[in-house]
Amino acid sequence: MPVYTITHATTYRYAHPVLLSHQAVHLEPLATAAQECLDFSLEAKPGPLETSVRTDYFGNRVHYLTITEPHQQLDITTRSQVAVTPPKPLPADATCGETRAWLEKSLEPAAHQVRQFLFDSPNVRRVPWARELAAQLFADERPVLEAARELNTLIHREFAFDTAATHPATPLEEFIQIKRGVCQDFAHLAVAVLRAAGLPGRYVSGYLLTNPPPGQPRQVGADASHAWFSAYAPGSGWADYDPTNDTLCNENHITTAHGRDYSDVSPVRGTVVGGGSQALFLGVTVVPAGKPGV
C-alpha cells in the first residue's frame, strides 16, 4: 500500500495591505474506502487569529482561517500523509437503463446520496453538446461504467490540455467551443454529459504523484491540484476516471474532496478587505513517504 507525502503551498501577494482576510480551505485529503489520511497539518503566515474546521455537505473537511494582522503576502501551506489502496477491478456493472430506473424509483439511502449529483450546478449545466453526446453514449442497454470509460477517452481525444486557454470562471460552452483547457474543464464536461444522460456525475479534486514510478510517463497535472470525475453504477459504486490523462484512476491519484463541481471544493477560497490587485503562486509536490520533496 503506497504512502505519499503531499505538500501544497499557496501564496497570495497583494498590491496594498490586507486588513482582514477570511479563507476557506478544502485541502485535507478525504478518508475513503481507497485511501486513509494518516496526517494533516495546515500552516498560515501571518498566523491566523483563529481557525475552525467542519465537515461540509459532501463530507469534505473545510478549514476556516481569519487573519487580522495587516499583510501584503499570505502563505498557506498544507502537509499530508496519505495511504492509498490500489483499486480492485470493478464487478460487472448495471446498464444505463437499469441505473436510471433505480435512480427514479429507489427509496434506499444510497440512491438518495447518489441523486445529489444528478442536477445542474454552478459550473456544470447540461448544455446541448452534452445532451447530444449523452444520447449517443449512454443508451439504455449499455453498461454505465463501460460508457463512462468511452466518454473519458473521447474527451481526452477531442480536447487539448492548455493552461493558458481557460480560467476558473470560463463557462463550459466556451471550453467546448475552443476545445482547450485544464483538468477542471475536462472533469466538468464529463460530469455534464453524465448528468445530461440522467446519470450521476461527481467532480473530484485531488493530486497526482509528481514523479511516476520508473517506466511510467510523467502525467499531466502532476505539479498542481488535479481534478477528475466519478460515475456511478448500482452494485459497483463510484468509479473514478481521469479524462486529462485518459486513464482510470489508480494508486497515483489522491482525493482531497468530492463535490458537484469546482465551486463546491475550490482548494483555497477567500475574501479580503483591502489588498488591491493580487497575484497567486502555487506549488504542489506529491512524493512517496520518506523521500525528499522536489
Next chain:
Amino acid sequence: MSNAATMPATAATSPADWLKKYLPAAGRHDELKDARGAIRPVWRKLAETLAAASAEELAQDSEQVHRLIQENGITYNVYGEAGNTTRPWGMDVVPMLLEHAEWEKIETALSQRARLFNLILRDLYGAQTLLEQRIIPPALVLGNPAFLRPCHGYTPPNGMFVPIYGADLGRAPTGQWWVLAERLDAPSGTGYSLENRALTARVLPNWLRDNLVARLAPFIQTLRDCLAGLAPQRPDPPRMALLTPGPANETYFEHSYLARNLGFPLVEGGDLLVRGQRVCLKTLMGLRPVDLILRRVDSDYCDSLELRRDSLLGVPGLLQAVRAGNLAMANALGAGLLEAPGISPFLPALCRHLLGEELKMPSVATWWCGQPRELDYVLEHLESLILLPALSTSTREAVVGPRLDQAQREQWRDRLRAEPEAWCAREWVALATTPVYEHGKLTPRIFQLRTLVAARGEDYHALPGGLTRIPAEDDDLTVSMQRGGRSKDTWVLLPPGRPPVAEVAAPAPAVVKLRRPAPDLPSRVADNLYWMGRYVERTDGQTRVLRLLAGALAGEGAAADPELLRPFFETLLLQDASYLLAPGQQPALDLAAAERSLRAMLWDTAQPNSLANNIARIEHMAYRVKEYLPADMWSLLGRLGRKRRTPAETAAFLRVAFAELRDAIVQLAAINGFMTENMIHGYGWRFLDLGRRLERGLNMADMLGRVLSRPGTPSPALLNELLVSSECLPMYRRRYLANLNLVAVLDMLACDDSNPRGLAYQLQCVRQHVEEFPREPGSDPASRPVERLAHALTAQAELLDAHHLAQTNEAGARPALREFLHTVIRDLSALSDALGQAYFAHSQPEAKS
C-alpha cells in the same frame, strides 16, 4: 400614476353616481359589488361616506395623498432607470376592505403555511427524509440554486426558519382566496403597509374613525418580540440590526422606515465584519457584536466566503457566526428555497404528511413538468396555461400560452420535453377586482394582496390587512411595484363593540437599563450625518448670498456698481469660477452677465455648485441616514427639493427667485431647528452639527478673504453687502448704528465668539464637539490629529484682535488677516480629513482571492 390623482374631476358627476356607474366585469369576483350589483355588506359604511362626498373633495384628498407621498420621500426605487431611480410610491385614496371573519380565516391559513414551511425547511436542511422518500422530487431541491448547501446541518433555535412569512394572495371568481406566490427569504411590505395607513390617517381621519379598523402598529411590537426571541440568549436586551443592500435597493425606503420603527440600526454589509465567529458592527465606540440580523439582503448574497462570491452586499464569514450559534438570521439563510413555484403542487401532501392537516388555503393550480402525467397534461393544454421556470421566483420569464401562435407552441412543447424539470405550468387566473379612484371616477381594477405574518410563540400573528397592490396594467400575471403599480391601504373591519386596538402586552422587564448616550452609532452613519451637516450649511450660506445678488440685480444696494458683486460670485463658485468668471477676466461685470450667473447658480444642474445641486446633495445624504432624522423633516426636505421654474423675463425671474430663496431660507432654518430640537444631542447630532460648524467656518473664512483681501480700504457699500450676506447686518446696526467700519466688522465676523454666525464661534463649537467624541482608551493626544487641530484653531481664535487683523502694509494689503484666514482654512480642511481617518475609515473595497 400622478396624472390620475391630479386630473380634475368631471364636475357633473358625483361620487354617488360613480357607485352606480361602477360596473365590474363578469367572470371575476369584485370586492365592492356582488354578482347582482349590490354593494357588499363590508363596504356599506364607506360607500355611504363616498356617496356623500363631493367630487372635488375626493379629488383634493387624492391630490393630498400624492403630495404627502412626495413630501415624505416615500419611494420605491426602480433599477435600471438611468438618472432617476426613485419613483414616488403610489397609493389609491380608496382603501381595500376585508371582513374580520374572513380575515381570521386568512390568518389561520397563513399561520398553517408558515408552520409547514418551517418543518419542510428543517427536513431539507437536515435529514432530507422528504427527499429520500420522494415526497418532494429531488430535482426541485437538489437542482434548485436557492438550496444553499453551506447552510445544511444548521437548524435555527426552535426550528424557526421563517419567523416572518409573506404570501401574495389573489381571489378567485368564486370568492376563494389563492396563494399566488410565497415570500420566504426576505419578505417585504410591512413598512409600506404602515406608511399607507399613516397616509390614510392624515388625509382621511374621518373615514378611519367611522369604521372600526384593526390597527397595524401593534404588529411592529409583535415583530420586535419575535426577533428578540430568536437572538441567542446571552445579552439582554439583544443587539439587533436591519441589514439592507443599501440606498439603491428597490425597497430601501421601507428598510429605513422599519429600522426606525423597530429601533434597530440600519446597516449595510460594509458596516459589519466577522471576528471570533461573531458578527460585529463598526461603531464610533469600536466593534460591537450583533446577535440578530433582520435581513433584507437575499440569502445567497449574505456571505461571499461561502455563498455567492461576487456579492459585495453581505459579510464574509457570516455563516461561521451563524453555525457557531452566535448570530440568528431572520429569515434563516436558505429559506427562499421554497419560493420556487414548482414546489406548490406538493404542499397539500406535505401538509398532510408533516402536520396531519389539510392545507387550508390552496395555491393557484400548478403542474410541475418533471412528472410524466403532469407533463402530458401541460403539453395538451398549453394554449390555456402559463409556463413558469419551476425554480425561479421571477415572473419575468413567464410564457403566456394563450398568446403563443401555433409554431411557437410547438417550439415550446419541444423545449418542455427536453428539459421538463425546469418548467411548471400554472392555471390562468381571473383575479378579483376592487374599486380604484382614477380619472375622476371609480374603476374596477385587479389586485393582489401581500400578506405578512410574524411568529409569536408556536403560532403566527398577521399584519391585519397587508398591502393591496394594483398592477400598472390590468394583467392577471404580474403585479410588480417595479413596473409602476399602485397600492392601497388595506382595512380589516372589526365587528362592532370590539376595541380596534388588539392589545399586545409586552411583558415589561422589571428593571430598564438606562442607556445614555444611545450606543453603537455605525461609523458610516456618523460619516453621512457629518456630510449632511456640511451640505445643509453650504446651502444655507449660499441662499443668503444668492438673495444678496438677486437684490443687487433688482436695484438694491450694490446695483450701482456690479463690480462689487464679483467676490460674492466667486465665493459661490469656489474653484469652479472659470465656468462663468475666469480669473483675471477683466471686463466689468455687467448686469446681464450677473443675471446669467445668478440663473446658473440657482437651478442649473449642469453647474456643479448650483443651489439645485447642493439641495440634491442634502437629499442624498439625508436619504442614507433617514432613520436617524426626525420624521417631519422629510416634508421640509421634500419642499426644498421640489422643481423650480425660471421665467425668461428679468423682472419675473427676479420676483420668482426672491420668493423661492425666501422659501428656501425658511425651510433650511426649519431643518436646522428640527435638528437642534428633535434629535438627541448624542454622537449622531454632534457629527451633524460639527459638519455645519466646520462648513460655516470655512465659508466665513473664504468670504472674508475674498472681500477684504484686496488692497485699499473697503467701501462702506462692500462692508454692507458683507454683513448682509452673513446675516449680521441687524446685529451690527444694534451695536454700531450706521457707522460701517472695517475693524468693527472684522471684530463681529471673525473675533467675537458670541456671534453665532461669526468665525470664532464656529471654532469654539468644533472644539466642543471634538472633545466629546469617543476615543480609544489610553491613546496619546499627540496621535489624535482631530483633537490637536481643534485645539490649535481655538488657541488662535482666542488671541484674535480685530485691530491687528485690519493692519495694512505699505502695499495696502492686510498680511495678518490673510495669514489668519489661510491657517483657518488649511486647519479646518485638515481636521475634516483627519475626522475621516479617525472615525469613518470603514469602507475599503473588497478584493477576492
